[in-house]
Amino acid sequence: GENVEQHPSTLSVQEGDSAVIKCTYSDSASNYFPWYKQELGKGPQLIIDIRSNVGEKKDQRIAVTLNKTAKHFSLHITETQPEDSAVYFCAAKGGHSSASKIIFGSGTRLSIRP
Amino acid sequence: DTEVTQTPKHLVMGMTNKKSLKCEQHMGHRAMYWYKQKAKKPPELMFVYSYEKLSINESVPSRFSPECPNSSLLNLHLHALQPEDSALYLCASSLTGTGDYEQYFGPGTRLTVT
Numbered sequence: 380g381e382n383v384e385q386h387p388s389t390l391s392v393q394e395g396d397s398a399v400i401k402c403t404y405s406d407s408a409s410n411y412f413p414w415y416k417q418e419l420g421k422g423p424q425l426i427i428d429i430r431s432n433v434g435e436k437k438d439q440r441i442a443v444t445l446n447k448t449a450k451h452f453s454l455h456i457t458e459t460q461p462e463d464s465a466v467y468f469c470a471a472k473g474g475h476s477s478a479s480k481i482i483f484g485s486g487t488r489l490s491i492r493p
Numbered sequence: 494d495t496e497v498t499q500t501p502k503h504l505v506m507g508m509t510n511k512k513s514l515k516c517e518q519h520m521g522h523r524a525m526y527w528y529k530q531k532a533k534k535p536p537e538l539m540f541v542y543s544y545e546k547l548s549i550n551e552s553v554p555s556r557f558s559p560e561c562p563n564s565s566l567l568n569l570h571l572h573a574l575q576p577e578d579s580a581l582y583l584c585a586s587s588l589t590g591t592g593d594y595e596q597y598f599g600p601g602t603r604l605t606v607t
Contacts, residue, residue, distance in 0.1 A: 481596060
């Protein structure tokens with residue numbers, strides 16, 4: 380089945396700098412890659428997603444890139460702000476027999492230093 | 494509106510109690526999910542309902558019993574739980590259970606088993 384690895388597990392950046400979180404996946408049939416942000420005491424919130432027919436997607440300060448050949452995808456946050464502090468999960472979905480299942484990475488705890 | 498609601502927000506129960514968690518969405522989604530999340534870990538899939546029918550059970554112990562009374566409601570009945578079942582229980586929904594549709598999560602129920 381699908382396996383998703385996520386790095387780093389913790390990330391601390393200066394406010395205003397950029398943050399990058401990287402994920403790799405194992406199932407070449409995966410075709411949908413969402414990113415979730417989870418703040419303390421809340422459920423995961425979908426912040427951006429990318430499908431396998433595109434290589435990059437942007438939404439204001441957030442961008443995601445996908446390299447299907449290498450089976451990795453990344454989240455880029457520019458001009459970081461204190462409210463970006465949270466745990467971020469990458470995920471992969473699709474494949475032949477598990478169309479309903481999202482497989483999550485282990486999470487990255489992002490801290491923004493003032 | 495991409496809101497999934499869950500009640501109660503917090504629940505403390507003894508090992509001999511019977512309780513239920515409730516989830517509701519009014520987005521017209523036909524797939525609903527229960528996840529379990531332990532501290533500092535990603536969500537783990539428990540059950541998937543597609544068109545009110547149970548489509549995935551991730552080998553969850555029978556002390557957890559899901560129910561989908563209609564397309565908007567999802568319940569999780571709890572009986573004879575163990576302290577290790579203490580966790581954040583998350584509900585999610587998506588347009589359908591197949592394909593690459595976004596999953597939207599509720600805020601979760603924080604369950605403590607004493």
